[in-house]
Amino acid sequence: MHSANQTISAQKRPFGGVGLRKRAQFLAVQKHGLKAIGAGFVLQAGQLPENIAAPGWRYGLTASKKVGNAVVRNRAKRRLRALVRDFMPELARPELTYIFIARQALAGQSWQQMQQELIRLTGKLHRQLDQTGQPR
């Protein structure tokens, strides 16, 4: 009951361990995790400390006022959430927590560009984590 079973359950429950809610959780990932910068968004990944550990992978979304007004920020977060829902179940590692930070250019990006960037950034982060000798 491994990879095949995992994809099925991921399709059923795409939100792994639900999104992040607490500011402290965001700060913890920012402090301990690694960062990869794309044109439309920045991706951070890392392990949460054990005291707030939960099963499965997690994600968090951030859009600051630099990105635009409320409408632009909401749209950016929605598109990122859709991206997570459609593709992260295949890409995510269960022990990690991912944070997506929207940038100004995201509004002008197409859906295809966002997909490509997601694949590129997750691959980069996973390679870096393996090199630093973090145990899987």
Next chain:
RNA sequence: CCAGAGGGCUGGAUGGUUGCUGCGGGGGGGCUGGCUUGCCACUCCCCGGCAGAGGAAAGUCCGGGCUUCACAGGAUCAGGAUGCUGGUUAACGGCCAGCGGGGGCGACCCCAGGGAAAGUGCCACAGAAAACAGACCGCCUCGCUCCGGCGCGGUAAGGGUGAAAAGGUGCGGUAAGAGCGCACCGCGGGACUGGCGACAGGCCCCGGCAAGGUAAACCCCAUCCGAAGCAAGACCAUAUAGGGGCAUGAUCCGCCUUGGCGGGUGCUGGCGAUCCUGCCAGAGAUGCCCGGGUAGGUCGCUUGAGAUGUCUGGCAACAGGCAUCCGUCAGAUGAAUAGCCAUCCACGGGCCAGGCUACACGGCCAGCCCCGGACAGAACCCGGCUUACAGGCACUCUGGAUUG
């Protein structure tokens, strides 16, 4: 048809696919609790159903509801807001109808629009002089004279400066002048008439005119105003835990075992500050210092000055009556109401260049591809204001042109 004015409505459509939030329905599973042994409550999963952002949801600028600080009255001193009149409203700084001033040929638009004969301040530069006004040039009388002028006065009609210099025109008057006198216009005051009133008046009387601006400068006058906000507030859960220290802790009377108890005065707190009166709360209270724990859940939370239609009163804002509708119908909380794709549709711009019309500028119709679909996201709820906005839709009115 062209140019313009005013208020109103609207704020892309359809389909596919993958999702989110709320509500109730059906089926199934489960720890537990209640017990009339099968149901109810709780929780999880699956299936299908319904509903799900705006005219400004925005800025947070006013006014309320609601909640907490128990509260009420008076005096003094502060602070803030508003500012023509009359209505309207739960209330307003909103709205409606008028008045006054200004702009426009006009429809209409704009105005913090009380007081400068209570006081203070400020008014640059220019100019002789700018607020107990003021003689630089000029004009005039008189005196002196070396005949060029000079001096003492008078004068605000003329020149010059300025945003602003003792109202304007004419006649009289005078040495020259001047409201010095008169007529008309303007101004101020009063009476009268009309209007609830702001105010208006081709009439009457009085005054020669008594002379700036600025109150989005202080100020004066009138009216109104307690503060903080849903992170309000209530309950539950959790917590070594209703934490510790210091200072202040008055006085009188009675009882009684040197100390305590009871009562009165007082004390402390009480919605801008101080004081007074009533009243309420407290045996603690207040101030300062040190340390610790939280910010999880439920309620508040969506039906309300409600919407639509119609009738009556009113110029209108609006008020009142009747009928219907609100069936769970947005109630999220790192914050749902969407992501992606396709087709259409309106409009604008660009490219290619076809048809019709025209002397020409140009106009109309059709085709193709590309780009663009505004401003903007509920956060307790209403009434307004302000600001942003691609366009589209009719309506009323004004000015001009043409035709009959």
